[in-house]
Amino acid sequence: MPELPEVQTVVTGLQQIVGKTILSWRELRSGTVLQHLPSNTSAQHLGIIKTVTRRGKYILITTSTQITVVIHLRMTGRLLMKNKNAPLAKHTQALIQFQDNTCLHFVDPRTFGKIEIYPHDQQPHALQVMGPEPLESAFNPAYLLALTRRRTAPIKNLILNQSVVAGLGNIYVCEALYRARIRPQRTAASLTLPEAKRLYQAIVDLLAAAIAHQGTTFSDYRTIRDQSGNFQQFLRVYHKNTCPEGHIIKIIRQAGRSSFYCPTCQK
DNA sequence: ATTGCTTCCTGAGCGC
DNA sequence: TGCGCTCAGGAAGCAA
Numbered sequence: 001m002p003e004l005p006e007v008q009t010v011v012t013g014l015q016q017i018v019g020k021t022i023l024s025w026r027e028l029r030s031g032t033v034l035q036h037l038p039s040n041t042s043a044q045h046l047g048i049i050k051t052v053t054r055r056g057k058y059i060l061i062t063t064s065t066q067i068t069v070v071i072h073l074r075m076t077g078r079l080l081m082k083n084k085n086a087p088l089a090k091h092t093q094a095l096i097q098f099q100d101n102t103c104l105h106f107v108d109p110r111t112f113g114k115i116e117i118y119p120h121d122q123q124p125h126a127l128q129v130m131g132p133e134p135l136e137s138a139f140n141p142a143y144l145l146a147l148t149r150r151r152t153a154p155i156k157n158l159i160l161n162q163s164v165v166a167g168l169g170n171i172y173v174c175e176a177l178y179r180a181r182i183r184p185q186r187t188a189a190s191l192t193l194p195e196a197k198r199l200y201q202a203i204v205d206l207l208a209a210a211i212a213h214q215g216t217t218f219s220d221y222r223t224i225r226d227q228s229g230n231f232q233q234f235l236r237v238y239h240k241n242t243c244p245e246g247h248i249i250k251i252i253r254q255a256g257r258s259s260f261y262c263p264t265c266q267k
Numbered sequence: 268a269t270t271g272c273t274t275c276c277t278g279a280g281c282g283c
Numbered sequence: 284t285g286c287g288c289t290c291a292g293g294a295a296g297c298a299a
Contacts, residue, residue, distance in 0.1 A: 075292055108276095109277055112275065153269075170293090218291095256272080256273085
């Protein structure tokens with residue numbers, strides 16, 4: 001599933017659409033594109049792409065006509081750059097067509113992904129309450145330790161929460177907790193200062209390494225050139241039978257998701 | 268305020 | 284071979 005490193009890889013790839021003129025968008029599956037523009041705005045004149053950026057797991061595309069296109073891939077969404085008359089893959093839900101005969105395809109089998117079109121001064125509520133970017137200075141050991149005080153939720157649930165820290169999903173949370181040697185079911189408040197420091201460092205190092213390897217392809221994620229990521233070969237606990245030390249991995253259920261951890265290495 | 272459960276959806280993998 | 288069942292999970296919405 002696309003988490004921060006995968007979304008960052010897509011956004012980096014999408015820098016090639018900056019400067020392109022949008023001709024139109026097409027919604028092939030009803031409900032995929034949510035339009036929040038005033039009713040007197042013509043959707044046919046979306047303008048020229050100015051920027052493509054990332055916030056958490058959201059992709060933000062701004063245009064010369066003061067429009068922001070917000071895309072969330074959820075679990076199985078893909079964005080693929082193709083030429084105008086390229087055949088449509090199964091589950092292609094929407095298309096953004098450019099004047100230069102290229103086209104951005106949004107493919108999503110499970111249909112949880114969304115494209116939202118906003119005026120530039122509006123954005124989804126989730127972005128307004130989103131926590132700091134983990135690779136920026138607002139996210140640091142002191143911030144993480146302060147947030148965990150008086151919180152009874154498991155540490156895993158806390159760092160999955162996008163309003164605590166942006167961009168982490170199930171894979172990187174499991175991996176970060178293994179690298180920090182902390183069990184996922186520990187209450188947040190039970191973390192010590194050294195543990196908070198380890199967790200911070202594990203998150204930062206892990207995300208940087210995953211970005212350097214174009215993300216993790218577990219099932220559906222691809223780059224915009226339809227290539228797999230390479231970080232899956234560096235996973236230590238997620239969907240593994242044993243950790244690198246040879247201990248048997250345990251699986252428990254938390255926040256509706258599978259937690260993979262090593263009962264020996266993680267305390 | 269915080270926590271946790273349910274819902275959305277379809278393909279893969281499994282047992283029989 | 285093919286059927287039916289279970290599982291995968293991000294985030295909104297809601298209940299406690």
